Amino acid sequence: MAKMSQNFKDETYSSFLFMNELRIPYKTLTATLREILLKYSFEPDRAELCATLFAKANLDGVASHGLNRFPFFLKDIREGYIDVNAKPECAGSFGSFERWDGNLGPGNLNAHDCMGRAVSLSKKHGMGCLVLKNTNHWMRGGNYGWQAADEGCIGICFTNTKPNMPAWGGSEPVLGNNPVVLAVPRKNGHVVIDMALAQYSYGKMYTYKSRGEQLPFDAGFDEDGHLIRDPEKIIENELALPIGLWKGAGLSLILDMIASVLSGGNATCDIGEMEREHAISQLFLCFYPPKLGTSPLPGEKVDAILQHLKSSSEFPDSDVRYPGEATRARRRENMEHGVPVDKDTWEHVLTLGSGLNS
């Protein structure tokens, strides 16, 4: 049985680089991606924002949803799954609630626009909710949590995905891992959680597979329904473990229902019928405490909660942190010393840029 205090390290900030990583200045990374997006016919301001959202993922230590996905993002554009110039449109307005159509535009731009709109609705009404259909993968979901919190909002968003987890008792993928983001603003560092409903992402499992290692905790099922930690088998079976076993499976199902019913868009079962994951559904919800007359001030309460958390006694070699704490540490270091990127991916992206005319 794994010792938690040892395995805790696995999920945490480390200042060393992986074997095949190099550091690129944040501005260089953003500018490079921006230039490529311009060649892919993005309007200049949208190229800038899209590049920034990719680069921010690496800056914050989430390379799996940043540069590493960029080549696949371009492939989806080339093959017609993403319309670079499509913008989300309002399809129904009901006071503090709005329904939007993503028109198959770039998922990160759509999500950024829609969280921005949910922020605006909450600043007007105290609370604002926006549902979005026909959008694409939002890449790093945490970006939209930080975005809401930077505006002083409590932000919640979630997305559905293609089927990639089994139902509880099921032997094939029928549920999405449906990432959920929750953010609470705070002067000295927002509290932001960005988590898929699978215990480990497939990206994380590929990393362990490439190192020939087992996952530190149960991560999925084998073909007989036993819990296992072997990334190779889990990837092969597409049987990732929902967080909390039956609980995460149920949560995934209901979040998919809420996003697809309210947006009128596709559910995970619809997405599973497509040749590639696209045209997915999302929900964005914001609360703006100053408009809701909160007392005591939100900052004081949040600080008190974090102070209590941080004063917890710890297991040996463990370090109790709040969600978002390590992100800020990474961001500071990477802004100063350069953003870690996978060398092969970086070189591949550079060739993608050089082969196109602007």
Next chain:
Amino acid sequence: MAKMSQNFKDETYSSFLFMNELRIPYKTLTATLREILLKYSFEPDRAELCATLFAKANLDGVASHGLNRFPFFLKDIREGYIDVNAKPECAGSFGSFERWDGNLGPGNLNAHDCMGRAVSLSKKHGMGCLVLKNTNHWMRGGNYGWQAADEGCIGICFTNTKPNMPAWGGSEPVLGNNPVVLAVPRKNGHVVIDMALAQYSYGKMYTYKSRGEQLPFDAGFDEDGHLIRDPEKIIENELALPIGLWKGAGLSLILDMIASVLSGGNATCDIGEMEREHAISQLFLCFYPPKLGTSPLPGEKVDAILQHLKSSSEFPDSDVRYPGEATRARRRENMEHGVPVDKDTWEHVLTLGSGLNS
């Protein structure tokens, strides 16, 4: 390593009675509790509703949050933690969002009133949200999910609790298990999930302890931070395992922040300072699809999602079900054959009633 298909059985509907159980007609159970509550100075209609909410928990197979808690509920009344005649009051109104004060009234009546108000707000605005401070344990949270769904609403609610789970890496309880309820209405049976953020409730762990059995899956930590399944040790250490390990720990923290910041009420760390858990904070959120012009009709989409789920291939001896499916089966059987109650608890409750003057 436990086989999922075997352990799945553990969480499911079984039509047999446990050794010390007997069946009581639902009406008898409700009437008995109602009579006792009248002797505790409840107004007649509130005694009726409070008794019904307790009895419904047993009816639906959640005795741990029904009759089993009734003696402790009465104790809290006798010792002044619950004010039987206190009613929730609106402390701030912002269109579709309202802030209420529970005035330390009975937690289940407060929660029922507040979910009812969130339903009304959503029927008026399309979406409605209510935050509640100074309330008490809502007993069986699922009741409020079924309540919202019976009104045709998508309902979401959560509550904070006293500290009863460790932070990730922490060796003492600092987080609440903060139960979350999500409900989606459906003509042929609502989809309702009612889950605490610990893998197992302490009630469930006490049951295993009394049988001298280990939990079927990892359930908490020993004093060295190892994952264990031994209910006795986990109860002793108060180190229940958050669902999804670090993920559930983070989720618990943020839900506590949201409930306490928006309501202006106590956070888990405040509740931990009290001599007994009370004056807690909750949030109730409803969406009313007909007011939001959803298309296709919510029922069609939900049915299609469930059909896809139920068509999943299964591991041997497993049965894929949706949250709420087993509840309806239990409810039908218990309404017909009588509601299972623990014999000792039932006899104890009868003595509680007979010792008081009305």
